[in-house]
Amino acid sequence: MRGGLILKLLAWGLALSLVVLPIVGVLNGWFAGERWPVRSLQVEAEYNHVSAEEIRAAVANHVGNGFFATKLDELQAAVAALPWVEKAEARKHWPDMILLRVTELQPVARWGANKLISADSRIFAAPGAENMQGLPRLAGPDDALANVIAFYASAQKILAGSGMTVNGVELSERGSWKLALSNGSELELGREQPEQRLQRFINVYPRLLAGHTGNFEKVDLRYSNGFAIKWPEAPASVTPPAVKKPQPAAPEPAARGVT
Template sequence: MTALLRIIAWTLALALVALPVVAVLQGWIGSERWPLRTLRVVGELERVEDRALREALLPYASHGFFAMRLDGAQAAVARLPWVERAEVRKRWPDVIEVRIVEHRPFARWGEDRLLSEQGRLFPAAGIGPLPRLPLLDGPEARVADVVALYNESRVLFTPIGYDVRRLTLDPRGSWALTLSNGTEVTIGSQQARTRLERFARLLPRLLQQKTIPLRRADLRYTNGFALEWTEEPGMGNRESGMAKAGNRESGIGNGESKGNPPRSMTEVAGATATASAARASTLAFFTMPPRPPSSFPASGLRLPAFPIPHSPFPIPGPTT
């Protein structure tokens, strides 16, 4: 009996000591005695709003210093827009210290996300428009490839006075970009870097031949590319007064059927161009002049290895 009473006495003593501690840690008591009064932010916040930060921490700070759950508070801060990562700590006696690293946007991604400089996608909900950012898009697993080709494209077009406004990679692996002057360029899925180098080298020469803007360029041909020009004022569907090419459909380039443009297009050899009377805009096919391989400039940039889908069926017209 004496041993049993001794066990009961020790149990009651431990309970009297432990229960207050548990009550304080759980926030049942003591939140008024040890309140959290100060929010300290380490570093400068450019995009995270102070009001949103306080609202995210208030439900956890209301339990008092000892009962505040740091993991929950940290997760709540990390869910705020523009927050890449966050760290929340308590400082005795009444301070919550928050360290936040903000996303630094590199580009818009698709319709509802942004891409950070660290290569992370984050939602753009609640974020105002950022018109000066380029628009990139593609499968999420190909983010690195899209960014690599975008950077390489800027190196090609910036020296001739154009920036890359948009670059997309569709689910089939085909690339397309839009330049700052509004020209839409269809690249295809094969030899993206090589095709862009060739087009960027000849673009100033092409634009000098026309007084009207270049609307579209299709680079998916073996030895040239198809061009579509905007309509000249008052031109309508009449042909332009430019000279037609001497070589017609059977005598252009290397004669490969997959490299020739559709027969509704007018073919152009070298620097000669014609207009198509079948459409309001001018359609032309620019054939590459011969150039020795050794005359191509070497480039220090390397294009990532892109998987190239192959079709078992022959496709007429341009290659992919």
């Protein structure tokens, strides 16, 4: 009696294995991948910085075992690891298609020498970052990114209406602030109360322009009761060399006859 029960249980276990094992094998890509292959990849992307070839190359390593065995989380991670990719979302569409949506990082500023800042305040490295033009240049310790962005926005607001715009912000390791303006001028603000010092300068800036043509080169605002300003040196006047008047040629002596 007991032996018969054991045999029945073994039979049921074998039957169940024969049913489950093929399913597990297909889902894990152990076999029959060629019977249910991924035949189509539909990609939705902007293609500003990421090419279709790069995306398809990243996907290719994850669809070879068939439609059912394709692991979407691994596929998404492979595409998201590409430069310029913010995120990737993939889903399967029966019977043989993978739908993929790729969102690119949108740079809003440069960070240091060769990195960028995305619209969601993420620091990232990407090919050609050091050559991108038209973006404000921000710099500082990576863990101070939020402070640098906040000060950039604050400085832009203070300078509004002055005719000057901020082109760059730098925070040194010691906590000292420096502004670069779009006209090539620089502002040294120091470590303490940089917004107040900048506002103080803007309050007197219209009077400073009196008697000056062109932009200042640099302003040092690190003084407690004033600031130092450097104007470009006026080009030295050049006296044109004197032009000598041509002298009349001396008359030639008369020729003498030969006897």
